[in-house]
Amino acid sequence: MADAGTSARENGFGATLRRDPWWLEILPVAVVLGLFGIYATLRAFEGAYYEWGPYLSPFYSPLIDPQHHWWRFSPALLILGGPLSFRITCYYYRKAYYRAFFLDPAACAVAERKGRRYRGETAFPFILQNVHRYSLYIAIVFLGFLWYDAVRAFSYEGHFRIGVGSLVLLVNVVLLSTYALSCHSLRHLAGGRLDCFSCVSFGRARFSAWRGLTALNERHMLFAWLSLFSVGLADLYVRALACGAIRDVTLL
Numbered sequence: 001m002a003d004a005g006t007s008a009r010e011n012g013f014g015a016t017l018r019r020d021p022w023w024l025e026i027l028p029v030a031v032v033l034g035l036f037g038i039y040a041t042l043r044a045f046e047g048a049y050y051e052w053g054p055y056l057s058p059f060y061s062p063l064i065d066p067q068h069h070w071w072r073f074s075p076a077l078l079i080l081g082g083p084l085s086f087r088i089t090c091y092y093y094r095k096a097y098y099r100a101f102f103l104d105p106a107a108c109a110v111a112e113r114k115g116r117r118y119r120g121e122t123a124f125p126f127i128l129q130n131v132h133r134y135s136l137y138i139a140i141v142f143l144g145f146l147w148y149d150a151v152r153a154f155s156y157e158g159h160f161r162i163g164v165g166s167l168v169l170l171v172n173v174v175l176l177s178t179y180a181l182s183c184h185s186l187r188h189l190a191g192g193r194l195d196c197f198s199c200v201s202f203g204r205a206r207f208s209a210w211r212g213l214t215a216l217n218e219r220h221m222l223f224a225w226l227s228l229f230s231v232g233l234a235d236l237y238v239r240a241l242a243c244g245a246i247r248d249v250t251l252l
């Protein structure tokens, strides 16, 4: 393997001894992340069609100054940094977009660009990726607001009601929660620094938490994608209702 890597590097950027279509792995990532990025940016700047009845788009939650008393622009821009920093600094997404957008490296055993001193995430700007554990705390606060929105979506004009939108928002917050709960930083927080659970206070509880979080963590990539789709679709659904393109169906 070392020989293959060395030989590929010597032959220049993109050189590889791999015979499989390795680029197929990065193509869907580039397309889906690129499209999501464009859609989310347009929606964040739109500043309209983010609410219908008891439903609030997750891109606009928590909703701050919708009447524009002190903030002239889209309310989503006030909160965008929270969820965005959580996704951007996520360990899984880092691997995905370093490969898909920077081709750095494009894939395992595929040569990188020559002539650059590798500094990893030890220098600006990539050293900022290390704020991930703090963005996790912020994401947990955001989840609190999204759960509140999901529960509120089951009440319409003072009555309990289940609409398609209630379920869309509920599924979305469940998937976002599994994404956050499967986070590597959270798993580390529960038990990553310990050599011996029985030697510390609350060792048994921490071990159980660490074991549960580990089971979720093994599926982190899956939750990362599912929650990305769900948050985009939940926003799209609320937008379609708010602009009158569709009608919400009452199920109960």
Ligand code: FES
Pocket: 086, 089, 090, 091, 092, 093, 132, 136, 179, 180, 182, 183, 184, 185, 186, 220
């Ligand atoms: S590692 Fe992906 S959200 Fe923390």
